[in-house]
Every structure is written in C-alpha cells, then in structure tokens.
Amino acid sequence: MSNKKTSGTLTENIMGVMTENRLLLTLSIPMVISMTVQALYNIVDSIFVAQINENALTAVSLAFPVQNLMIAVSVGTGVGINAFLSRSLGEKNSDAANGSAVNGLFVIWLSSAVFIIAGIFFSQAYFRAQTDIQEIIEYGQDYMFIVCVFSLGIFNQVTLERLLSSTGKTFYAMCSQAAGAVINIILDPIMIFGLLGFPKMGVRGAAIATVIGQSLGALIALFFNLRVNHDIKLSFRKFRPNGRIIKAIYGVGIPAILMTAIGSIMTYGINKIVLPFTATAAAVFGVYFKLQSFVFMPIFGLSNAMVPIIAYNYGAKKKIRIIKTIRMSVIYATGIMLVGLVLFQLIPGPLLRMFNATEEMLAIGIPVLRIISLIFIFAGLCVVLNSVFQALGHGTESLIVSFARQLVILLPAAWLLSRTGSLAAVWWAFPISEIGSLVLSLIFMARIYSRKIKNIG
Template sequence: MEQENKMGSARMGPLIFSMALPAMISMLINALYNIVDSIFVAQYSQSALAAVSLVFPLQQLVIAIGVGTGVGVNSLISRRLGEKRQLHADSAAEHGIALAVIGGLAFVVVGFVLAPPFLGAFGSAPDVYEQAVQYSQVAVGMSFFVMISMMCEKIQQSTGNMIIPMCQGLTGAIINIILDPLMIFGIGPFPEMGVYGAAAATVIGQVFGMLIGLWGVFIHQKVLRIKMREFKWRLQTVKDIYRVGLPGIVMQSVVSVMTAGMNAILISFSQTAVNVLAVYFKLQTFVFMPVFGLNQGALPVMGYNYGARNKGRLFGAYKIALTAAVVIMGLGLVVFQAIPETMLMMFVDRTDAAAAREMLEVGVPALRIISLSFIGAAFGIINSTLFQATARGLNSLIVSVCRQLVIILPAAWLLGRWFGLGAIWYSFPIAEIAAFFISYALLWKEYRTELRFLGIEKEGKA
C-alpha cells in the first residue's frame, strides 16, 4: 500500500508539506469564506453581525464534535495502519461514518430546540435575537451534512490522501462565497433573506463538500475497505476513538464555552466589543487555519510512526511541524500589529461614521494585544498534535481547559472589573503563556516515561 509506506519511509520535510499543503490551501479558502461571509453580513446590518456573533459558539460546538471525533478516528486509523492491522483500521473508518451520522442528527435538536433559550440568555435586542434564532436553525440545525463531510476528510487524511479533502473544502467555500451576496441581499432570482440567506448558502456549500467526501471515501481511496452494509458496532473501537477524540471534543467545546463567556463579559461594556471579538475570530482564521492544515498533514505521519515505534521519524515530524507553525504565527503577529485598522474597516458600514469610529477605538488595541499570543499558540497546537497522534488526548484537554477556562475567563473578568474594557484583551496572552509552560511540562513527562524508549523494545527482540 503505497500511501501508508510513504509515511514510514519518505523524506520527512517533503512528506509533511506535501500532505499539509492541500489542507492548508483548503483551510485558507475556508478562512476567506468566513471573512467574506461576515463582511456581507456586516454590510447588511450591524444587528445582523451581532446575531451571527451570538450563534458563533454553537457553530464552534458543531466543529468541536465533528473535528474531535474525526481526530480520534484519524489517529486510530493511522496507528492501526502503522501496526499493520488492516481490519481494525477498516473498522475504525466505518465507526467514524456511523458516529458522524449520529452527531448530525443530534444537532437537529440543538438547532431547533436548544438554541433559542441559549440565545435568549444574552439579553440582546429583540431584532438581534430574532435574527440569531433564524441563523441558528439553519446553520446549526442542519449540521448533518458538515458532520459527515468532516469525517470523510479525516478518514482520507489518515491514509495520506490530502487532495480530496482539499477539494471538499474548496468546493464548499467557493459555492458559499458565490451564494452569500445573492441570498443575503436578494440578487437575481433570490429573494432578500438576510442572515437566513447567509445560513442557507453555508448549508448548500456543505452539501456539495459532503458529496465529494463520500465519493472519496467509498470510491476513490483504496487503502481502506469500508463496507457499511456489514458494519457492526464494536465497543472497544468506540472507546479507542474517543480515548483521543473525547478530549479533542471537550478541548474544542471549551473554545465554544470561552467564546460564550467572553461575550457575556464584553456585552456588559458594549455590543461593539462583542462584534470586535467576533471579527477577531474571523480574522485570526487566516493565521490559525494554515497551522491547523499543517496539523492535519503531520498528525497521520506522527501517528503512523508512533504505531511503527519509530522514535526518530516521530520527533522529526514534530520538529518540522513546530518550526513551520512558529514561522506562520510570527507572520500573523506582524500583520496584526501593522494593519489592524485596515482589517477592521472591512466589517463596518462606511456610511455609518459613528459605528466605524467606535469599531476602530475598541478593535485596534484589541487586535494588537490579542495577537501577542500567536507565538505561544503555535507551540500549543503542535504539542496537541503530538499528544493526539500518540493517543494522549487527555494532555491536550488539560492544556486547553487551563488556557480557555481556568485562566482566560477569570483573567478577563478581573481585568475588566479592575481596569476596564481595554484590559480584557490581555487575558489572551496571559492564558497562552501559562498554557506554554503546562504543555511542555506534560510533554517532558511523557518523553521521560515512554516516548524516549520507542523502538528499543523492537531492538531487544531482534
């Protein structure tokens, strides 16, 4: 099987970047979609932008479940392929598809039943609440398609196939970008639908991405033999998936909780502060998404070589991924320090001078302060990749919970109470510094207890 052999024998640098580049391109296009989508929504009205901002934590929850489960499946497949256990790798992929279907159905309940009371808890204006409910019913309630699409991406990435997942992301994002202005503003054959149109465009793009993903998993790829008609639940496989996936889900969900908590803190100062946070999360995707793409290229390589007990290649992949992540984050830091005004002005109606002025007053210092956390985040992301690849998802969870809940929210609340709105943004670099030291303490512990001994047991048997 050529694709699995290359992860154990090909030159490490070209291997990682050849696998990561398609994912990085796909994620950059998705980052572009996220920004363009918010720009169109902001041009429709500032209340529409506020509504979409309130729904953002729920969308993060969708990503948390989908990506977390997918990472668990990816890690398990790549490890089983490295161990030459083909049937177990096939079974992991089948369980991944089944779990994605169940997750998609669960979000129908979240979007239509649980979202309205959640959104009402923020005490926003009636027009903002109404638009938020409309947006959540479609963007969250119809997450079935994106859940399956994300799982198809992870299954293919685990075998070293990064091209089809890239095509999934590109197709969905391009369709979304084209339909967004047409459906939001009512151009051509479409009626004016506002935020409802933005959500509908998102789901339509996700449907096309899912179809390409299903074709890639069931027809195109040849490494795994997936036969859902013969599928039977195996409790041990589910446990193996969520041994890595559950900490990943909680880790991603913590981001959703953090965003909701930050919104609750910021809204006591102004709606503009909430909008600034939402704009930051959109803008930072251009920096973080390439690193997450790098993560997707490195994870199956690390997982395969951990399964094969090849210490040199495992840590070779780690060092290359970490160096590239630091470079990317460093470039992002420079951009956020240099042109925050230009980035923020994309998300305001220029005809509303008062709104533009307030956005700049709050947003410029916010972007410059938050971006100080970028370099530390590079270490956190790649360390989490190593933890996940070696079935140590709990370590990633510990670091994430400390960064996103234990440190950042209390720090934000205290800084806001003592020094005002401008000080709240310092909670981001404070949390990242603390997470850096926690992450490396855990990595050193794992290295001393097991990772440095990889391959020795094989030499002893030789």
C-alpha cells in the same frame, strides 16, 4: 472484528518511507490551502453579513460558540478516527482500519441528531440568555436554527475529509473542503442580498449558503473515499457498532472534542463579560475570531497532516521520523504565526474596515487586535505540541492544557480585569493565558517524550 495483522493486504504507506520534510509538506500543503480557503470563507461570510447592519454581525458572532461546538464534535471525533486508523495502517491491520472508518461515521451521525434537536427547540432561548436586543435575537435565531437543523453536512464533511487525510490523501481532502467553501462564498451575496433572481434573505441566506457548501463538500469527500481511498473500505453491509473501536476512537476523540468545545464556553463567557460595556464589543470579538482563523487555520492544517504521520510511525516504531516531524512542524507553525503577528500589529484598522466597521468599532477593535495577537508568539508551538499529544493517544493532556488556558486562567482573568471598568483591560487576559498554556504544554511534552518516544525501537 479480528485483530489479526494482514501484512499481505496493506503495503508500506508513504507515511513510513518518504523523507520527513517532503512528507510533511506533501500532506500539509493541500490541507493548509484548504484550511486557508475555509478561513477566507469565514471572513467573507461575515463581511457580507456586516453589510446588513452591525446587529446582524453581532448575531452571527454570538452564534459562533454553537458552530464551534459542532466543529468541536466533528473534528474531535475525526481526530480519534484519524489516530486509530493511522495506527492500524502502521500495524498493517486492515480490519481495524476499516472498522474505525464505518464506526466513526456511525457515531458522527448520532452527534448530528443532537444538534438538530437543539436547533429546533433551543435557538431562541440561547440568544435571549445573552441579549435583550430584539433584532439580534431574531437574526441569531434564524441563523442558528438553519445551521443546526442541517448540521449533517458539516459532520459528514469533516469526518470524510479526516478519512482521506489519515491515509495520506490530503489533496482530495483539500479539493472537497475548498469546493464547499467556494460554493459558500459564491452563494453568500446571492442569497443574502437577493441577486440573480433569488429572494433577499439576509442572515437566513448566509446560513443557507453555509449548509449548502458543507453538504456539497461532504458529497465530494464521500466520492473520493469510495473511488480513490483504497487503504480503507467503506461498507455498512452487516454493520454492527463495535464497542471496542468506538471506545478507542473516543479515547482520543473525547478529550479533543472537549478541548475545542471549551473554546465555545470561553467565547460565550467573554461575550457575557463584554456585552455590558457595549454590544459592539461582542461584534469586535467575533471579527477577531474570523480574522485570527486566517492565521490559525493553516496551523491546524499543518498539525492535522502531522497527526497521521506521527501516529503511523509510532505504530511502526520509527523514532527518528517522529522527532523530525515534530521539529519541522514547530518551525513552520512558528513562522506562520509571526507573519500573522506582524499583520495584526501593523494594519488592524484596514482589517476591521473590511467588516464595515463604524468609528466606535474601530476605537474598540484596534487595541483588541493588537493586544490579543500577542498570543501568536507562542500559539504555533502550543498547537503543534497538543496535536502531538493527540497523535500518541494522550488527548487528556491536550484537554488539560486547553481547560487551563481558557477556563482556569482566561475567563477568571478577563472577569477580574473587567472589574477595573476598562473594556481594553479585559483583552490582556488572552496573552496571560497563553503563557500558562505554553508552560503546561512543555511540561507534558517532556513527560510524554520520556515515556513514549525516547525508548522506541
């Protein structure tokens, strides 16, 4: 595929001309809305499942690492596509931009095939490795089998939405994601409890509603890419995998995948640490993740919008625009996080009661929410800085930060604190690890600024 710049083909994108604050808000607000809707779907999904019983909620919580791994692969690959595609647009290289889109879709379909196989053959073994409560195993096996076997929906949805966001079409990305989430929310009670003539399917119904919503979102995103995304052309005519482009995508994508996948390992590890205390602790931890997503998802939407802006302007050698974008992103992210911190500190009880919390769940959960939410003080800054690393092709630094926070610091600290015999002590490992993450992020940002931003232009 040609590397020739085709300046006559690609005109200047809004990434390089719109004022920085307006551009960030224009791109991020639709993504923040769509991410917030996605977080709302996650919460509502668990609220409905919790109405079955606590074991159903625990099963879905234990399945979360697998779902998170699927998201890690799809989002991480999307980050690689996003960075390469946006940089190509900044360089006015239409061939490379189109190539990154079709090669990205090709590799994401291969990734989905791996999860389909895992869902068919390893669902039961996964749950038996964590608990011997038969009801949890049965619920979990049903849920995991469905979301894995039909994983092509989430993989296509995320990747196609990233193609839209990488060219500044974040409104359309918002519409596709929001539509999938809304359909999911509507179908959840219908399929779980057997409303409107549907059979009562329980946890299976929650999984089916999830994959239907994801598949619908993917179809809508595909439609928008074909009809309104004129910066790239999706065509598989005479397609051949391009090793150079795939390598470039995964140069950023693999660290991003591993960075998110580490979260799956961490969640699995924490569940293994707290399950010996009580199965309720795993349910509480799952609820925390659902609730904190309502705070983090808008930050991820903001940082996702920031990535193509920085990548484009780095390709266009516009230093001031890069610096202003980073600064404003940090301000907005920190403000959102502080709002989340206040809510978690003031009303943890009402938040937990949304999930049909028992007295035992409240007794465990209220301290959990107050302790872990202390990470919000620094987390917004860390998320933004790690997205900057990815946008500039330094996904390895993001990986190192995530690895250090969740595996080098968090899990060992949680295990050591569990040796005290106090479940409440385990949760203090989260603020401890976040401080380590902040220190590493600032060190890496100073080095990357000196090497890649300071002398631009």
